[in-house]
Amino acid sequence: MTDVFYAIVPLMKWSLLAWLLVLAALVVIPCLRGDFPGQSLLGSGAGHRDPERIALLFTTIGVALYYFITCLGTDLADLPVRNGVIVMPDLPPEMLVALFGAQGGYLSGKIWRIFKGVSLP
């Protein structure tokens, strides 16, 4: 029975990974096709590209990808243990600082544009 358990666990792990990948595809593919209003992710108006949005978008994707690849590439035996409990891989503080800066820039830019009443062509 123990052998059965150890055979099922990797199956569930890879099932979960496959599920996450399919879900990501179901979100990304409509974005690329234009079914979702993704155009305004990078700008506050038609044809506009706000630098703070671009910075935050790429920082977000970079941090998420880094953490995803780090967790998948680290063996369970190499993960730190604290009080007998395995701990997930940690994020470097520099990434948090970068994300905090990008987030602050995005919010500042958003608030400035909204309350300045920026007119668009």
Place this chain on the structure above:
Amino acid sequence: MTEISEPKADPENEGSNTSGIRAILLVLAIVAVVCGIAGYAVAQGLRAQDIALIGFVAFGTIIILFAAAVLYLIAVGNISLVGIISEPRGTLELEKGRPKASLSRFQFLIFTFVVAGLFLMLSIEAGHFVEVPENVLILIGLSGTGYLASKVATSSAKKSEDEEGSK
């Protein structure tokens, strides 16, 4: 002389009564099956750990089937993801009436899926819940706070636009 007419049958009540009886019978059948399996297991001399494993497999199978059903419904369009990264409508003049993509929602979505998915995966692999480090918790908190702040800013702008429009 008044005619006494028979009360008309209420098809809606009859339908709900039938479905209620069916639901009760289904629950009783499931309970009977579970008790039968448990009784067989005890009669065969299975250990508590084996019964726990059978329960784990059954529960995991139900979860996997449910997750697959959700993906299928998303793929065929019965569950719409149109608003998943968009705000209800544009707040700027040029965007009125059109849904506008929200970067803070997008960021919150990505970090939630990545961290929650990895947490589940590592927990399944380790056989127990793993601990989430502080920096990752700060990341989720930062993302959530940014989402809230963005929503507040957008709502304030919408409110002031509506007030100007009504004047």
